[in-house]
Amino acid sequence: MADKHLSTQFDSDLNAVSSRLMEMGGLVESQMRGAIEALTNFSAEASDRVIAAEQRVNSMEVQIDHDLTSIIGRRQPTARDLRLLMAIARVTANLERIGDEAQKIARMVKSMIASGAMRSLPSSELRVALELASGLLRKSLDGFARLDTSIALAILKEDDAIDREFNGFIRKLVTYMMEDPRTISPSLDLLFVAKALERIGDHAKNIAESIIYIVEGTDVRHTSIDEIESALR
Template sequence: MSDKHLSTQFDSDLRGASARVMELGGLVESQIRQAVYALSQFNAEAASKVLETEQRVNAMELDIDRELSSIIARRQPTARDLRLLIAISKTTANLERVGDEAAKIARMVRSIIDSGASRSLPASELRLAADLASELLRRALDAFARLDTEAALAILKADDQIDQEFDGFVRKLITYMMEDPRTISASLDLLFLAKAIERIGDHAKNIAEFIIYVVMGADVRHASMAEVESALRQEGR
């Protein structure tokens, strides 16, 4: 078998694995949309749909992991190809965890509905942060499909906005509980909801960092923003 034929097969394997990640990403995005709707409307049916999707997300993660293991064993990739496969594996794991966060939101929404406290809590203020997190994940997946480092950098910066929304909501929630101690239990549920939303943004940020790793071969997970920007400028020269 010619080297060119082997290379063509390997490229096909890489495209197939990348396509599977995008498929998983689309499924997880639908989970988030349902979870955000369930939260904003306190809709139990939408929450149940999120939980129904959870098993499909978990099964896809396992399928992609098996596919990646097979590719590595058969092709023995090196350099950028190996980095891409590692990044696909890590992105898959992060997407599965985003699905877990969406399921967590759905379960908490159902708990708040069951408690009868849904009408009196300021859950609508979480909608902005949830929409920001959902949009950030969509942008991260789009950037990953194109291996766009500039888009990845923009995502790293945008994650700070979600963190600010989370901090502001926590302050408001503490005030709310102080004014009416009867809402403490349900308010704590909202606090965990806010944290789940923040974590979705964190996973989108992780995916952006994997893009930079694939393209540049640099691990920027613990680098400052200035260091990341400097590395990208050097790469562009």
């Protein structure tokens, strides 16, 4: 009876911290949507909303970390449960970093608006990459909620698409800067936006790897796709 009581308490604590994590994920998703709106419409208002949300995201990270430390100290979880808590900590850190990158995009958009040169640059191509990155985040949160390794594997494969978009965009920006030196400053702003998008894809990939870690008990960081697929068979 005592063991059941402790198990029930642990499940309650785990459900609570998982709910906070998904709430944090929803807030970071809203930052991504705001970043898309900011870049699509060159909207300072949308940029400001993204930037304003960052403090709340940071506070949620601190609260979740505190909750995890408390659960570990009070419940002394078994190896499998401890693995789950460690994965939640990883996901929390990656969500916070995605929020940071969304904020960077919003700040860069405001810089481009102030410069007045953004319309002459290929920002529309960045919106494609931003949509891809936002989609990866959405899938990673869905995969985590379901603990679905098939979704996680799909994310790991799709991250390559963002890398291809990034590399192609960099080549195009270099061409713009060589043809017209006046575009160098705003092009550098777009370069920072592109780099932020690449990092968002990397963080979504990290969340996908955490899903596999929870389900399979295997750390697949720095592992090839072929090896991961083999491990999941």
